Amino acid sequence: MQDKRFYSILISDTSITKLDDRVFSFISFEKFRLEQNFNLSLNRIDRNFLRFSSAILTEFTALNAGTFAENQDDDHSDGSIFEAFDGFVRLRSMSIAYFKLTRIPRSSLGRNELPSLKKLFLNDNGIEYLGDYSFYRLPHLEWLSLSFNKIRLINKYTFSFEKASNRVLRLELWFNQLNSQSFEKGAFLNAKRPLKLELYHNSLTYLPKEVFKEVLDADNLTSISVKGNPIECDCRMKWLLVDSDKYCDRVNDLICSDGLFLWNKTEDELNTRCNQVSKDPKYQFHFVTNGVSQSHNSLFSVLQHLKTNIIHVFR
Structure with a gap:
């Protein structure tokens, strides 16, 4: 026929x-x-x-x-x-929205190369899980939108691509459930291309240096936007301010909780803010070990002190 x-x-x-x-x-x-x-x-x-x-x-x-x-x-x-x-092989655009596509399994778009796909929109699906290498064999992807979902974690292989590219990939993660602890060290590096990373309207209070510095330094064309996040301009953001000449034009919408831009702050102001936070009881971590109650101003210091002998930790 x-x-x-x-x-x-x-x-x-x-x-x-x-x-x-x-x-x-x-x-x-x-x-x-x-x-x-x-x-x-x-x-x-x-x-x-x-x-x-x-x-x-x-x-x-x-x-x-x-x-x-x-x-x-x-x-x-x-x-x-x-x-x-x-x-x-000729598919250029795919859009799936308002379906209960809660999981993008490992290697979903990594089995066979889709050489022509440039736009992939997966908005409003209630996505909670992104498997490793989900977009691995999309060498010419230019726009990936995952906005209005329930994504909470980005690991180092989530946005891993098989082939490197000089094309800027617009990566939209608007209105998800991401916070400052949602990103594994190395997240985004395996994209092997410059990124226009849009993190609008999540719950980020700061940009972890160990994650985002290496992303920005990997390619001068990479940019990050954090519009609508509850950014706290304290010492955790000092790494950006110290190299403001390098990052000012590439990290956008960095508005502090007091309504001022990070770039208008001084290092002393950020340090002062950290000192105030460390003395605030609501930021103290308390633990009991061997019958003795102790306090620390960060969970990291709790773990350093207890190492592997944690009995009870609560905030």
Whole structure:
């Protein structure tokens, strides 16, 4: 049977509950769009449903704008939807939103190279987990959006790529559940490319030097934006101020809790702030060992003192 080729298809506001591998037999599309099919979950889309489009598909969009699909209350996607696009060499853009795609498994987009994919949008899916090497074989990716999810941890292999690139990757992590302890040392380094890292509206109180200094120093084109975070301008941020000539134009929206920019502060002001915090009882860590109660002004000093003999720690 001769393959029938179409430029695009839109499937919208239907009551379909699944897409199996027979629906589009011998039919191919350059652009495929699903919108507001609230009875359809990602788990009910067969991995071969677009197999006849593998040579020509350039855009794929699936979204249920405004709500999760009604049948998804107990139907969280395991991320297998990405297997449906293995070998799609012309795919340039993929957008999946408002599905319960809570996990991006290890190597989800790392099995077969997608050489043309430049834009990947996975917003508003309730994503909690990003597996290692999830985006590993996307050599020409330029825009990755993971905003409005529930991401809490970024490890050193989360954004690892197989091939280095000189292209700037825009990496959006707006409105997640990230804080200053969410980033493993080495996070972002394995991207092997300059980053435009957007961390808007999370819960970062400072930028850990051991994480972000090496990211910024790895490439002069890398920039970081922290708009909407409750930044505390204390001694933990001094590493940026000391080299303000180097970082001022590349770390954006650094507004302190008093409404002033970090760059308008002095080193003495940051040190003073740390001294005040260290004396504040609400920042004291108390522990009991061998029947003796002691206090420290940082959890690190508690661990240094107790080493492996921790009996009880509470704040």
